[in-house]
Amino acid sequence: MKSIMTVDLEYDWETKELRNLKEVLPKLLSFFEKHGIRATFFVLGSLAEKNPRLIKEIAKKHEIGCHGFDHVDFSKLSENGTAVQVLKSKRVFDSLGVRVTGFRAPYFKTNKHLYDVLKAAGFDYDSSEFGKRVYNKDGILEFQVPSFFPLVKCGLSFYRLLYPFSKSFSVPYMFYLHPHEFMEKIPSSKSTMPFLLKWLGRRNAGRRAWQIFEQFIKENKVKWVSCGDYL
Numbered sequence: 001m002k003s004i005m006t007v008d009l010e011y012d013w014e015t016k017e018l019r020n021l022k023e024v025l026p027k028l029l030s031f032f033e034k035h036g037i038r039a040t041f042f043v044l045g046s047l048a049e050k051n052p053r054l055i056k057e058i059a060k061k062h063e064i065g066c067h068g069f070d071h072v073d074f075s076k077l078s079e080n081g082t083a084v085q086v087l088k089s090k091r092v093f094d095s096l097g098v099r100v101t102g103f104r105a106p107y108f109k110t111n112k113h114l115y116d117v118l119k120a121a122g123f124d125y126d127s128s129e130f131g132k133r134v135y136n137k138d139g140i141l142e143f144q145v146p147s148f149f150p151l152v153k154c155g156l157s158f159y160r161l162l163y164p165f166s167k168s169f170s171v172p173y174m175f176y177l178h179p180h181e182f183m184e185k186i187p188s189s190k191s192t193m194p195f196l197l198k199w200l201g202r203r204n205a206g207r208r209a210w211q212i213f214e215q216f217i218k219e220n221k222v223k224w225v226s227c228g229d230y231l
């Protein structure tokens with residue numbers, strides 16, 4: 001059985017900090033190596049611009065996708081704003097010689113212009129919609145992001161939150177996580193995220209998140225691949 005592993009590479013918990021790149025990412029990459037996992041990393045263009053060598057390094061083993069330039073809510077963007085976010089990032093990845101054909105919108109929030117913008121920019125697929133299938137949407141392949149059950153997305157954040165109950169969930173065709181979820185010291189965020197959500201997001205983070213994730217990978221005998229490999 002094959003499933004897709006996806007990683008959204010972004011700033012630490014809605015801050016402007018990038019400590020997760022030093023504190024977590026090397027460990028995550030060796031964990032993937034050890035378990036034969038090839039993932040798709042959806043990377044912010046602004047992050048790639050500041051860390052070109054790191055992105056090229058990840059691209060040697062994994063697939064790189066685009067997560068927009070800044071971590072902004074695409075549902076609030078005009079057609080022009082959408083194009084700016086996509087093309088600005090595309091230019092960064094192109095300048096690094098990293099081929100990028102997939103996109104995931106920040107917060108999984110899209111708008112009606114996105115697919116046309118992606119197509120015009122030469123992208124092949126998107127993975128921002130919720131659902132449980134892969135289908136062709138006007139020439140762009142949509143890898144829908146599945147849920148364990150309604151409202152509980154197949155991400156490490158929900159898996160940690162509902163642990164150990166989540167151990168009984170069946171393995172989805174796609175899973176997602178953020179390296180910052182493994183951070184030991186979580187920076188205080190000035191984001192407008194409701195307090196309860198912030199608090200819930202921190203349940204079983206850090207060291208506990210590693211234990212839970214390791215168990216999830218070991219107990220489910222699945223070949224984890226990137227979006228590109230899955231096709």
Ligand SMILES: [Zn+2]
Binds near residue numbers: 008010071105
């Ligand atoms: Zn994100």
